[in-house]
Amino acid sequence: MTWIEDPAFTADEPFGPQTLPYGVLPTGIAVRVGDQALPLRPIADHFGRLADLVSASSLNPLLAAGRTAWSELRARLTELVTASSAPRGATLVPLDGAVLPFDVADYVDFYSSRNHAENVGRIFRPDGEPLLPNWTHIPIGYHGRAGTVVVSGTPIVRPHGQRRTSDGPVFGPTGRLDIEAEVGFVCGGPVASRLTPSQAVDHVFGVALVNDWSARDVQAWEYQPLGPFLGKSFATSVSAWVTPLEAFAVARVTPPPLGNDVLPYLVEERPWGLDIRLEVEWNGDLVSKPPFRAMSWTFAQQLAHLSANGATVRPGDLIASGTVSGPARDERGSFLELSWGGREPVRVAGEERTFLEDGDTVRITATAPGEHGSLVGLAEVVGTITPADV
Template identity: 55%
Template sequence: MSSRVRIDIPAESGFGPEHLPYCVFSPAGEQPRVGARLGDSIVDLAVALDDPMFAQPSLNAFMAQGPGIWSEVRQRLQAAADGEFPAAAVHAVSAVELRLPIEVADYVDFYASLDHATNAGRIFRPDAEPLLPNWRHLPVGYHGRAGTVVVSGTEVIRPCGQRRTASGTPDFGPSQRLDIEAELGFVVGAGSVRGEPVGTGEFADHVFGVALVNDWSARDIQAWEAQPLGPFLGKSFLTSLSAWVTPLDALREARIPLPDQDPPPLPYLQDRAPWGLDITLRVEWNGHLVATPPYSRMYWSPAQMLAHMTVNGASTRTGDLFASGTVSGPEREERGSLLELSWGGTEPLEVGEAKRTYLEDGDEVVITATAPTASGGRITLGEVRGVIAPARY
């Protein structure tokens, strides 16, 4: 008879049975496979559930099964959490390599925070209305680069590009205004049919879970190139995704109504269920807390983002990732980008004993988040971190 073990869960771990986020991990000397986190351990699902679907290098095969299978697997794991697992299925988180959890099919980044959009508008257009006329009518977004979405912990090589000089003409070199964007990402599990829009009420039929995102941004490159089109080289060099995907079911107690939307959105964007989320993010810069952005203030919901993304007939695929855009609040300490925290580089902020505006080589940024549970505790979303490496040119 194979040996079995019980997983001890620290009281304040944030990774108890109410959470059970998924990952892809590599045990020492073995191929990557799908796991679920319980406390400080990872449960190898191929072994624990005796299912080869989980002996895969991404979550995609599992996610493609749809919400019925997602719910069944979660129920089985929760039922097993108080008992014992096969010893061969249990690995310490600290003893494995975490991989990119999904094979990213497409990547879209939205601009869904009213506070962030207002702050950015005031910085870039101080003598004009901060919001452009379309902003309150649709969730603005841009199509990003799936091939440069990387797992948390991957080094962030400082990008190079054209930068506007004082003369109004460009030079070329490393970005001097390298920034972060603290975001929440949504992972599509079940795709949709081209030509058939996904309604807001179908959100949970398609979206598997959420993961923290840092959409690194080169503000000087972005400011020069984004005239008149949107982000390109200033964004496409790297987007960091957490190694942990939290299933939607783990966020049931975090669901809240959206803030008032004025004017009311067009019918296809009207939420059929409350998909605001009471999630608080934390941004640490070189170990110092610099911001606590509140996702609860997001103007556009993820259900509205998905509905807008598909209303023209565009299809979604298993592994599609769409992100909220920078999460910010009305107070300075709630701003989710250095652009806002330093007000365009004009108001340095304290990072320990240093006063800083944008990122320097060697800096590390770590974004974490928590959400409430039915038991009155909080789950901890898997972190997303990155260290800045010098440009290569």
């Protein structure tokens, strides 16, 4: 029994009481309940010492509060939304208007899918080994641009960049605009460094889907020897709603073996692989179902490696997994892989396609198993391509 009359607010649906993701509306912090949102500021007096955190205009104060506060707030929210009567001051509102829910401090993108890494290696380096020798020993990543992380629904302007042609390099709009379906981890807790994988878990508030838009022709020309730059930094989309890490307790799995031992600072007492199942839609057609459980490196290992040299993990840091890809063609999380570098077109809405055209829309969704057979949802991340600026 619950006072919330929404058919999407049940354990059989992704955004029932087992999920309770946080977002920010123009009026402040809210929690998603089914296909509606419950603003928390009007009911702040029901949260005791946490009242100031739920009354803030972004999630950043909550992120900084740490694991004890996160667990206490989630437990109290569960009580309130599953009660038979609404708490005083509670109203449900549409999900429309959600903004970027936290101020992004730093953004780091990893490269943790062996299937993706080998596919890209075969496409970009057909005459070499697809997997570079360091890949099975360290979580490979790069520092992205926090200032161009945008909330789901933000239009994506086709970027300019330098790319190679048979007549030499030219500058202009990318002709190979792509996606990367990823899972992001939103960090919180006290500023810290030199984390072990076990300690790293207490610095992850929640999980959100990420689309790391990529200009493949720009990337191919610029990425050697220092890696991604303008081909990645123009836009990264993130879900408007962040699902708490606690919701994924049942979804934990052991990642596939790397084939070698890792150094002690990367050893997990209990692995933090997650059985998250993504779906990628291109102009309304389902084109891929990437399995996150196939990722070789976990977020706990990524944070341990990121901070191993003394670099800090701060509230608001966004850590992305890298493209999620499985072994089958319909499990590839980028159109570079789906079209095999543009040589094997994909059928989309009755057309043969390789990379994104202006007007295209990409929607990524995901679910994970929850307690007692329930579904845990990750809010969609959507973007539509608009023409390059003149």
